[in-house]
Amino acid sequence: MLKEYRTVSEVAGPLMVVEQVEGVKYGELVEIEVSKDEIRRGRVLEADGSKALVQLFEGSAGLNLATAKVRFLGRGIELGVSMDMLGRVFDGFGRPRDGGPQIIPEKRVDINGNPINPYARDYPSEFIQTGISAIDGLNTLVRGQKLPIFSGSGLPHAALAAQIARQARVLGTEEKFSVVFGAMGITFEEADYFISDFRRTGAIERAVLFVNLADDPAIERISTPRMALTAAEYLAFEKDMHVLVILTDITNYAEALREVSAARMEVPGRRGYPGYMYTDLASMYERAGRIKGKKGSITQIPILTMPEDDKTHPIVDLTGYITEGQILLARELHRKGIYPPIDVLPSLSRLKDKGIGEGKTREDHADTMNQLYAAYARGKDAKELAAILGEAALSEDDKKFSKFSDEFETRYVNQGHEENRTIEQTLDLGWELLTLLPVRELKRIREEYIEKYLPDTRPA
Amino acid sequence: MDEGRIVKVSGPLVIAEGMGNARMYDVVRVSDKRLIGEIIEMHGDRASIQVYEETAGLGPGEPVYTTGEALSVELAPGLIEAIYDGIQRPLDKIKDRVGDRIERGIELPGIDHERKWHFEPKVNPGDSVKPGDILGIVQETTVVEHRIMVPYGITGTVRDIKVGEFTVVDVVATVETADGLRDITMLTRWPVRRGRPYAEKLPPCAPLVTGQRIIDMFFPVAKGGAACVPGPFGSGKTVVQHQLARWADSDIIVYVGCGERGNEMTEVLMDFPELIDPHTGEPLMKRTTLVANTSDMPVAAREASIYTGITIAEYFRDMGYNVALMADSTSRWAEALREISGRLEEMPGEEGYPAYLGSRIAEFYERAGRVKCLGADGREGTLTAIGAVSPPGGDLSEPVAQATLRVAKVFWGLDSTLAARRHFPAINWLISYSLYLDRLEEQISKTVAADFGDLRKEAMQLLQEEAELEEIVRLVGIDALSIKDRLSLETSKSIREDFLHQNAYHEVDTYTSLPKQRLMLKAILDFHHSALDAVEAGVEFDAIMKLEVRNTIARMKYVPEHEEERLSSVFQQIKAAFIGLTQAVGGEEVA
């Protein structure tokens, strides 16, 4: 029988102090009986002598100091995992949300997980074809990568993530992705967008969803992504599945973290976010990857909406320092009607180099990618200059670059929501655009590839 | 062993009572899980302990055991090719023992105590020895001769010395000292927070040749120097560090991954055994030690990892080697300091960092240097420290970057605009500097070619001029420039694109020797001079721009080092091209 305490001495925001406790352990799960039929959960943030500081996942509203009963469960927060999770929707704390029955777990797993030994990791290098040129051609995704989408409010990040989930596949294999979806504080509509899309394509059969909506308890969001990742690890490393994890929206997660930190009156880091936010975010993002000797993999696509479209905002900045690149969406491109509005210059896939080239995509991939980048950057410079001084001020070459950058946006970056381009189509499209430039400017491409791939544009 | 009791657990910080006999910086074992911790503050018999492992599940009342020893590393053959966590536990052995994930309370020595090594003595019985003298050697890998030194604090006469196969804990020599006989094993221990002693510090004088053109040519670092690489995310800090670990002409590399990505360590583990060191012809791994405390590993061990790494580096320096240490990223280390400091409720300084941040950073970089080692042979060793800095938002005005800039002598400033246009390495040539430049240039001019410094100066001048000219172009357009200025712009562009830009993933471009670097830059500048003369002689600007030889210059970076003739033939081609041009306008031959 667990000991029950009625010694709650203080409640402030998402925090609660329980006195005269015995044997309380740091990090353990707490149950708070608020009334006969309401039990809330918490976690020990500090065990100080006979006092325990507890973080309340479902907030403190309606909690009465005198009547609340507190039990310390002697274990961390756990998720019961089993293959029956597939096709199911859970709340942010892992309880069924779809009206279906409880899962009978194969086992219970602590949601914090242990760090992966770097020596046990296998380097991600399998090319994932998403069918989206700006990703496949220029910011190539590989299995086991963590590649976030940096977006802004009102930008089509949900559509892009859903399209990736729909189209992603590894060439030459028939294995399918399973999708684990973690929603933190997003609106019903946005969650519904994903769920409907998964239903429409049948992906729901292979999906596990953890959903904490905007009107669900905010602090619960701190556990939601960890629930999702625990499910993903089970599927990937015990059931050999290739799992794509979509986490949205990390910004809401970070705000919950800030709320707890502020309530504890911790010395804040930048813009009020806690100094340990880097470490905290890393403990989630680093759970992507591959492990030697295991068939499955975890590929993560976290979504962040940048407050005020600010790329240097701490949530975005710290994420960029941990993840293996980023896909940046630009409002300007969105306004021009370009979908997906991927701003390729500040976007990056750090793992692309080992995922492309002969035997993976095509031998000319790396060189043409570098060339497209350089040319687009120069074209944008030229356009900037032309905006000030007029088109006439541009040299002949710069005019060509300027035209190139326009075509690049409207033909290469831009594509349909349902358009699924093969990597060959993407690479060939790149070459086609390069014909707009003088051959001598194609310095980043080996001569042999120019001979072999550059379409002949001279009149016959 | 003394025993205290936990009174408080808050994240990585544990407070224990009954610790009156312990000392500051002693290592302790926390709870019956025997988690490793270190005392970082004492108040009476209350000790604040930073715990190097996850503390979930610990609570008040549990025991804390003191060990009476400071946090130390084991030093002996077996360091090379190892991969350690932040407190020198071997990650390969951890995997063997507990599988793919790192569990708590694992106790494993840094060095294999059972493996045998062939020890060859270098002194004879009867020789008198003092600390640092080389007693004997072990061929640790194909490239590293591990020199077994007389430990610090032992002076006397060799009574007995052995030859043959021994473990690191077997006695290989006995020395008679003033206090009696002392047995010597190949294994020594050293507390990581204390720099290892040397006879004398000397100013660095030789370049660390990295094969990275912008570094060697414009912002070189000296062997024994201190350099920093600050930059926003994705600007190329890690690639710069990896490139140096790969190609620098150093005898030993210690690479510390401090609070960064797991896959980046995996990449080193995967690539280094395959990549061949151009200086020795052997796999790069044969000279490398890795320390990996990735961002998901416990935060306190991140703080220790930097010290673990630099102590191992100093040990090899003391053998008389050139050692280079890379730390990626020192900002994560500083953040670990900040987190612990916050939990200690210390008075925060700027941005929550502790007031002692600056002195800790300075202490770290001061452990770099060129030294005369202990030992009678007067050998020299160097330790070069290269730290990445990850400033929030890429803004260098923050405390870690500022404290680093005060002590590092070389600054490679990475620039997100350059990275966005895939100009790599994205080292901004207008803001970066090396305070070793003058001293090293003298030496390089002697060993490579006398004109090395002149080429550099002229190229840098053109780049600076470019920045001003671009400004004019932005305001009034290219037509406002004279032909000479337009040539300067084109040459600067060539310097940027054909010389400074260097692709780390291209099999040839990834490394360039100093002689080839010189040829490349000389070709660009020769072309520039010839072009200026040609313009004087009445040649059209556009005609010069259309010369095919420009393409040859641009592609020199892809020509393998051994095709020397192809490389040097470019000068003939330049000459021939301009003769053709000037003859066409009826002018005289260009000299």
Ligand SMILES: Nc1ncnc2c1ncn2[C@@H]1O[C@H](COP(=O)(O)OP(=O)(O)OP(=O)(O)O)[C@@H](O)[C@H]1O
């Ligand atoms: N790291 C840097 N520091 C200072 N200025 C830089 C840096 N990188 C680029 N610039 C400047 O930005 C301007 C544009 O550089 P960029 O590389 O775009 O040249 P470019 O547009 O490719 O040249 P061109 O149009 O002649 O091909 C140039 O003045 C260049 O010197």
Ligand SMILES: Nc1ncnc2c1ncn2[C@@H]1O[C@H](COP(=O)(O)OP(=O)(O)O)[C@@H](O)[C@H]1O
């Ligand atoms: N010299 C280089 N050559 C080619 N690509 C590079 C080079 N330096 C950096 N990059 C590219 O930039 C990416 C980010 O570099 P990285 O060193 O990981 O950045 P940081 O450590 O500053 O976050 C790399 O994944 C790589 O694609």
Ligand SMILES: [Mg+2]
């Ligand atoms: Mg320009």
Ligand SMILES: [Mg+2]
């Ligand atoms: Mg990095």
